[in-house]
Amino acid sequence: MDDKIKQIKRDGYLIIKNLLNEKEISNLKESFKKKYSLENNYHETDDNFVWEYLVNKKLLDLLKKILGNQIFYMHDIDLGQNLIKDDKRSWHRDNPCRSTGNGPDWDKNFPYNVLTSITYMSSSKETNSNLNIISKSHKTEYKYSISNILRLIHRKLLNTKYFTFFRTIIEKIIGKKIFYNVGDCIIFFANIYHMGNGVSKDNKDRKLIIARYGGPGKHSENFLNYNFKHRSDISNRYLKTLKKNEFFNHLKKNEIYIPLPEEKKEIKGVYSQKK
Numbered sequence: 001m002d003d004k005i006k007q008i009k010r011d012g013y014l015i016i017k018n019l020l021n022e023k024e025i026s027n028l029k030e031s032f033k034k035k036y037s038l039e040n041n042y043h044e045t046d047d048n049f050v051w052e053y054l055v056n057k058k059l060l061d062l063l064k065k066i067l068g069n070q071i072f073y074m075h076d077i078d079l080g081q082n083l084i085k086d087d088k089r090s091w092h093r094d095n096p097c098r099s100t101g102n103g104p105d106w107d108k109n110f111p112y113n114v115l116t117s118i119t120y121m122s123s124s125k126e127t128n129s130n131l132n133i134i135s136k137s138h139k140t141e142y143k144y145s146i147s148n149i150l151r152l153i154h155r156k157l158l159n160t161k162y163f164t165f166f167r168t169i170i171e172k173i174i175g176k177k178i179f180y181n182v183g184d185c186i187i188f189f190a191n192i193y194h195m196g197n198g199v200s201k202d203n204k205d206r207k208l209i210i211a212r213y214g215g216p217g218k219h220s221e222n223f224l225n226y227n228f229k230h231r232s233d234i235s236n237r238y239l240k241t242l243k244k245n246e247f248f249n250h251l252k253k254n255e256i257y258i259p260l261p262e263e264k265k266e267i268k269g270v271y272s273q274k275k
């Protein structure tokens with residue numbers, strides 16, 4: 001396990017095989033069914049199976065080893081189910097300050113401490129998908145690397161019909177393809193470059209559970225402020241939930257609760273979706 005902690009600190013990501021047991025998998029399969037049949041009437045934070053998932057002991061123990069004893073749930077969970085229709089995508093980051101070295105996320109004296117966790121509910125094999133991560137791209141030094149130049153070329157080639165071949169080569173050179181089975185979890189620093197990749201076959205949806213956690217301090221505060229005060233798609237997250245108070249009590253009981261921000265705060269270098 002210590003090797004895994006060293007690996008995430010060095011490379012920015014780690015893989016936990018079989019995070020979920022059979023029972024947990026079958027419970028969460030029910031959650032997916034509910035979400036994608038009830039449509040607008042389903043909310044993750046009203047679902048007890050999701051509550052259980054968010055405080056999964058194996059996951060939280062590992063997160064504490066990476067971030068320290070105090071960890072917070074970033075009020076960010078999504079049960080995602082979709083077909084990957086084409087390969088027109090490039091790497092992105094999940095954090096507020098997405099340009100390397102620009103903004104408080106990149107403070108040399110206070111290493112970034114917000115993590116994305118993705119647990120897969122479908123396998124790479126059945127969906128023809130994988131997660132592609134650029135190792136070490138969560139570090140400020142990445143800015144002037146050859147990998148970053150190749151990444152920019154990859155992005156530039158995105159909207160051209162041609163050059164698919166070059167894009168594939170770049171993906172192989174700078175990215176690391178991670179394959180998964182049902183119940184596997186991949187954890188990475190939210191400021192690392194990553195992308196879901198592959199093209200779905202046989203109309204099989206990729207299913208995944210994305211949740212974010214952070215340690216104490218400005219990175220978690222900025223992440224929450226960014227999600228709830230800068231983004232229109234996430235800020236209303238609790239608007240229609242029925243069990244908000246019970247859910248917050250559940251988080252408090254498990255010592256991962258952090259209050260939501262009250263006021264919008266300007267964040268230097270913040271990513272704007274309008275760009």
Ligand SMILES: [Fe+2]
Nearest residue numbers: 092093094194
């Ligand atoms: Fe992402």
